Amino acid sequence: MKTFTLLSHQWKAATRSAAASKSIGIKIFMGFFFFILFLELLGGGFYIGSELSKNSENPIHDLSRYGLYFFLAILMARFMLQKLPTFMVKPYLNLPIKKSKLVNFILTKPLFNSLNVLPLSFALAITAGLHKQLDSSTFWAIFACVIIGDLFVNYLSIYVKRVQIKHEYVFYLFLSTLGAILALDYFGIFNLKAFSADIFSQVFQQPLYLVLGLLLFTMAYYLNYQLLYKHFSLEDFGKGDANQRSSLENLSYLDRFGKIGTFALLELKMCVRNKRTRTMLFMAPLFLLYGLFFYNDPKNLDMNGFLIFIGIFISGGFMMSFGLYFFAWESGHFDLMLTANNTYKDYIKAKYFLMLATSTIIFLLSIFYIIYGLEIVMINTACFLFNIGCNSLLLLYFATNNNKHMDLSKGSAFNYQGVGARHFVLMIPLLVLPILIYLPFSLIDQANLGLTIIGTIGILGLLFREKLLDMITQRFINKRYEMSEGFRNK
Known part of the structure; x- marks a missing residue:
């Protein structure tokens, strides 16, 4: 019941605020842009699936070679574009509501983000183009793989962004790690396509491996939970070390x-x-x-x-x-x-x-x-x-x-x-x-x-x-x- 009450409060805050009626033109423009992007992903996914169906001897294997690229692209897009889920905690701190319930409520908000539709629609469009080469078990394996992988990537990006607020170097570490992986693949030192094919081929052949994906998602969710639970006072984020002088103080010249x-x-x-x-x-x-x-x-x-x-x-x-x-x-x-x-x-x-x-x-x-x-x-x-x-x-x-x-x-x-x-x-x-x-x-x-x-x-x-x-x-x-x-x- 308390969860529905919190949802009701969030809806009222969104619709009754003064900002809700502002920038209507921007919202319409972004909604139109999102719709166009959605249609392009559907068309592009169906085209890729159709081309693989026509020109590849083993389209499922060739598709699995680009699985990790797909999730890396989602990770970068979510990290750069997705807002952190927020919640006005202060009014509830003096009420008999457990801290764990408030934290879990915050962490369930990303599940209802409109961006979640895009990777799933793209993957489903690809499978539609490959329908002649797909059996039902492989289709459901791809479907489950996209959902679980997107959940893991979603909560991983949220965790990195939250840690980055307090420790800014995390952003550069995150970016350099992704850059190093792509550079190693580009120069042939590490074959990301072959590695991706090995992983997803195993998953498609034996869907029980999806349990490993669920464990990764659970780990990412738990890391977010622990971070928010320990730093539930939002002032903790962004302050850094109170005794540490800003490096900009040294720019007095x-x-x-x-x-x-x-x-x-x-x-x-x-x-x-x-x-x-x-x-x-x-x-x-x-x-x-x-x-x-x-x-x-x-x-x-x-x-x-x-x-x-x-x-x-x-x-x-x-x-x-x-x-x-x-x-x-x-x-x-x-x-x-x-x-x-x-x-x-x-x-x-x-x-x-x-x-x-x-x-x-x-x-x-x-x-x-x-x-x-x-x-x-x-x-x-x-x-x-x-x-x-x-x-x-x-x-x-x-x-x-x-x-x-x-x-x-x-x-x-x-x-x-x-x-x-x-x-x-x-x-x-x-x-x-x-x-x-x-x-x-x-x-x-x-x-x-x-x-x-x-x-x-x-x-x-x-x-x-x-x-x-x-x-x-x-x-x-x-x-x-x-x-x-x-x-x-x-």
Whole structure:
């Protein structure tokens, strides 16, 4: 009975809150996106199953070779996109409800996540394409394997994300482990396909092996249970060692740059200390590795227009995802920033130089893409110059249009507070503008000249940045009261 009462409270909290009626457009858009993704997975799964049925002598064995890739992809998707299950515990602490019941209630919430439909629908679509080669026992074995494997992956990702809140290095350890497995497979040191085929072939032949999967799921559930039970006071997460000084305290040398350095240091502290900005900070390495998804295909190396898009995204992806909300990040204390004895230009220049610093670091690290050819480095260099000389200033200009409050204590995955449809629209010119500049020169067989123009525009932006920053500062001054009023509306 208490479980149904808790469910009732959760439903009322979701439907009666002030936020329930906000961002209807975003919810409709995401629902439409989810539906399209669902249809694509159905179509893609059926196509894969049909092709295996036609072209493979042993389609079940060939399918099992990619089983581990399937679950690794689910693990990464859940880790990056799925929100942690949360529950407002405080109102129940003084009621006669066992702590174990509250913990189990929290841990059952992931079972009702809409994302659970996607891997199962994809697997069922594959089996539909393979229906001629499947007997009933193999079908049910695949069905059970997907459900149990997805449950294990789901709770494993939740556990890692919870531990990461207190120990940030866990994220890099998790990412490096997955990267090492894929690297060993890519270079032929470890054959992941053969290992996967051995595991799933045994499961399909002898479904009793599914008990091992249930044990893994039980272990992941127990780890989550123990973690939440021992740290049921949610303040335990994110504090770290109370006696440990932040490593950012050692960056006091930024003070030598005056108020700009002070503002930059405050910006860095905000990134590290708040959950939403910290999540985005952790995703910065993913932008650096973006090229690996495309450079390995020789066909893509001949599409310079597409390579420019990738180059813009590598050195500017983090800048764009972070920069469009520059002032909204500080919406909780924006009024204080307006009343402090500081010049607005220093405040804006600190954000500008922070974008330059992050993009420069990512660009320097991306030079290893020279293994795909010198032309790739030339394209990425031109895109980097365009990002720091043009896109960075455009981001600051567009950021003055944002007046929606953002709660930094919440994670960024599926969190659309403070996000509007215009933010997605504003990303288009930042990504498409350099391609539009390049295409006319490419059509007349002057591709290098097009790259030179893109890089030159970036250099001109750097040379005239003071004048452009003055224009942005004036726009900020004109919009500051409108922004402040919007940020106060939570």
